[in-house]
Amino acid sequence: MNGDELTSHIPATDPAIGLRAVGALHRLAEKVEATNVALARQQGWSWEQIGDALGVSKQSAHAKYGK
Template identity: 70%
Template sequence: METDDLSAQIHSLDPAIGLRAVGALHRLAEQVEAAQVRAARRQGWTWEQIGDALGVSRQSVHAKYRE
């Protein structure tokens, strides 16, 4: 999905289109978050540092991403 297409969907007056865009954004955000957590761990970041950067507790980010 291209950015312009997604932008148009987000601003659509049709809730079915807008809600599908919201779902796509949630999936994309989860993928980006997971990739960045992996990168941070590879660089030696602690779970506390990652949690702080994400605005969540270290326990919640660790529970979500521990391997």
């Protein structure tokens, strides 16, 4: 299912449903990102490579996940 198909299932007249969906998507995206950053680090990726892949600076990537 692509984004357009998902959007068609969210009623445009109920912002509560749409906002809950947005929150769930944000949480899912954060989990997927964290999992893949950890995997990249295990495989020897540099913070610069991770930052480039995420579209952020290496400093931002390291600040968020380098703990």
